Amino acid sequence: MSLDARLVVSRAKFQLDLPLTVESGEVVALLGPNGAGKTTALRALAGLIPLEGQNRQGGNVRRGGKGGNAEKAARDGQGRVGQGGEGHGEQAEQAERDAGGDRAERGELGERAGGYVTLDGRRIDGLPPEQRRIGVVFQDYLLFPHLSALENVAFGPRCRGVDKGEARRAAAEWLELVGLAEHARKKPRQLSGGQAQRVALARALVTEPRLLLLDEPLAALDARTRMDTRAHLRTRLASHPGATVLVTHDPLDAMMLADRLVIVEDGAVVQVGDAATITSRPRTDYVARLVGLNLYRGVASGHTVRVSEEFDLTTADRGEGEVFVAFPPAAVALWAERPEGSPRNTWPAEVAAIARHGDSLRIELTGPAPVAADVTPAAAVDLDLAPGRHIWASVKASEARSYPA
Numbered sequence: 462m463s464l465d466a467r468l469v470v471s472r473a474k475f476q477l478d479l480p481l482t483v484e485s486g487e488v489v490a491l492l493g494p495n496g497a498g499k500t501t502a503l504r505a506l507a508g509l510i511p512l513e514g515q516n517r518q519g520g521n522v523r524r525g526g527k528g529g530n531a532e533k534a535a536r537d538g539q540g541r542v543g544q545g546g547e548g549h550g551e552q553a554e555q556a557e558r559d560a561g562g563d564r565a566e567r568g569e570l571g572e573r574a575g576g577y578v579t580l581d582g583r584r585i586d587g588l589p590p591e592q593r594r595i596g597v598v599f600q601d602y603l604l605f606p607h608l609s610a611l612e613n614v615a616f617g618p619r620c621r622g623v624d625k626g627e628a629r630r631a632a633a634e635w636l637e638l639v640g641l642a643e644h645a646r647k648k649p650r651q652l653s654g655g656q657a658q659r660v661a662l663a664r665a666l667v668t669e670p671r672l673l674l675l676d677e678p679l680a681a682l683d684a685r686t687r688m689d690t691r692a693h694l695r696t697r698l699a700s701h702p703g704a705t706v707l708v709t710h711d712p713l714d715a716m717m718l719a720d721r722l723v724i725v726e727d728g729a730v731v732q733v734g735d736a737a738t739i740t741s742r743p744r745t746d747y748v749a750r751l752v753g754l755n756l757y758r759g760v761a762s763g764h765t766v767r768v769s770e771e772f773d774l775t776t777a778d779r780g781e782g783e784v785f786v787a788f789p790p791a792a793v794a795l796w797a798e799r800p801e802g803s804p805r806n807t808w809p810a811e812v813a814a815i816a817r818h819g820d821s822l823r824i825e826l827t828g829p830a831p832v833a834a835d836v837t838p839a840a841a842v843d844l845d846l847a848p849g850r851h852i853w854a855s856v857k858a859s860e861a862r863s864y865p866a
Contacts, residue, residue: 462485462486462580462581462671462672462702462703462704463482463483463484463485463580463581463704464481464482464483464506464578464579464580464672464704464706465481465482465579465582466480466481466482466506466577466578466579466586467479467480467481467576467577468480468481468501468502468505468506468512468576468578469512469513469514469576470498470501470502470505470510470511470512470513470576471513472501472510475496475498475501475728476728477498477501477502477505477728477729478728478729479498479502479723479725479728479729479730480730481502481706481723483672483704483705483706484704485702485703485704486701486702486703486704487704487705487720487721488698488705488707488718488719488720488721489704489705489706489707489719489720489721489722489723490706490707490708490709490714490715490718490719490721490722490723491503491706491707491708491709491723491725492709492710492712492715492722492723492724492725492751493710493724493725493726493747494710494726494747495710497725497726497727497728498725498727498728498729499708499709499710499725500676500708501728502708502725503674503676503706503708505578506578506595506672506674506706507590507593507595507597507674508585508586508588508589508590508593509590512576512577512578512586513576514576580593580594580671580672580704581671591620593672594668594670594671594672595670595671595672595673595674596617596664596665596666596668596670596672596673596674597665597673597674597675597676598658598661598662598665598673598674598675598676598678599661599676600676600677600678600680600681601681602649602657602658602660602661602681603661604649604657604660604661604664605649606648606649606650607648608648608649609645609646609647609648610636610641610644610645610646610647610648610649610652610656610660611629611632611633611636611645611646612629612632613632613649613660613664614631614632614635614636614660614663614664614667615628615629615631615632615667616664617664617665617667617668618631618632618667618668621668631667632645632663632667633645635663635664635666635667636660636663638663638697639659639660639662639663639693639697640659640693641656641659641660641663644656644660653686654681654682654683654686655682655686655689655690658678658679658681658682658690658694659690659693661678662678662694662697666697666701669703670703671703671704672703672704672705672706673698673701673703673704673705673706674705674706674708675705675706675707675708675709676708677708677709677710678694678707678709679691679694679709679711679714680709680711691714691717691718694718695717695718698718707719712751712752715736716736716740719736720735721733721734721735722734722735722736722739724739724745724747724748726745726747731744731745731747731748732744732745732748739752740752742785742787742864743756743785743787744785744866749787753789753790754787754788754789754790755787755788755789755790755793755832755833756785756786756787757774757785757786757787757830758783758784758785758786758866759774759783759784759786760782760783760784761776761779761780761781761782761783761784761863762781763779763780763781764776764777764778764779764858766780766784766786766863768786768830769829769830771829772808772829772830774786774806774830774856774861775805775806775858775861776858776861776862776863777858777859777860777861777862777863778862778863778864780863780864780865782865782866783865783866784863784864784865784866785863785864785865785866786861786862786863787861787862787863787864788856788860788861788862789835789860790818790823790832790833790834790835791821791835792856792857792860792861793832793833793834793835793854793855793856794834794854794855794856795824795834795836795840795844795846795852795853795854796844796852796853796854796855797844797845797852797853798853799853800853800855805858806855806856806857806858806861807853807854807855808828808829808830808853808854808855809828809829809851809852809853809854810826810827810828810829810830810832810851810852810853810854811826811827811828811849811850811851811852812824812825812826812846812847812848812849812850812852813825813826813827813848814848815841815846815847815848818835820837821835821836821837821838822835822836822837822838822841822846823835824836824841824846826852826854828854830854832854834854
């Protein structure tokens, strides 16, 4: 149940070109700032946005030359997509074979611009949303307000032609799996945010989708409910045999739930790796801020890295050529006067901003090397820190780590 895709979408001034692979049983998180293209990528996977090379009217080329409209299909079959449905049995399978076989051979879809989506080696980018065998959990869950939790979960199997009794039995089993058996008869308005999220997850998984898409699934929850629901979601995803794509802007959600992170900025992939790699070796300012590190790019010669014409950094690592240098704000020491016998990395700076950061204060500094420093409130008082204050900053060479750019 692996996913192999290249998502190519042009919308006004925005261009998305995102290669994406997800193995069976793997959870991959798309992480990035607002406007990076994360939700666009997820909607393209779901069939709600056509890829480059598809029908310019927004539809998908199908066997016999009949076009369809992806957005209309999404509206007509919103329950089947948003509720985790996968189409109508043999009809969906035949449509998938038609789309993935005949069209791939003729090169009618996706080949011109390289956009494509395949599941287990079969092209599905020409299928309408309800025939893609995917499950989607949206940020606001999209539960049917007039249906009970049980009936919401049973909706997907019913759309596939499963008889009412069997669909309800499957729904009851899934509600028990997500710990909501006693809430089966409740309507969405009677459920808490965490409970509604679990109903939406059960509804997506009851049809055994080959691809599960999660769009900011925890964003609507308060902090306590979010923590509990994240742990429950992690357990459920661990047992899902298909591929899972999680879209989030929250690094903790991504690191707790995903096996691999794909960092997206301006419609392109800028870094891929597991949480340990991403957090220890950021490659963009966004990622560095995300994981709380100061980041510079420069040219290394041994232990010295030339960051700019007026600023060099001495690092713990030897290198040659283009490198990144990273260190945490807690490694930056501030001084009222230039310290004697100071560490090799010492430079004048000016306080630009001060903000609370946990139990510390985050000090933003300008100067030869703009930098963030974390100090205690007591130290800030002793140094008389305020915007515009001129001070000295230093970092020990042992705290500054460099790695190839």
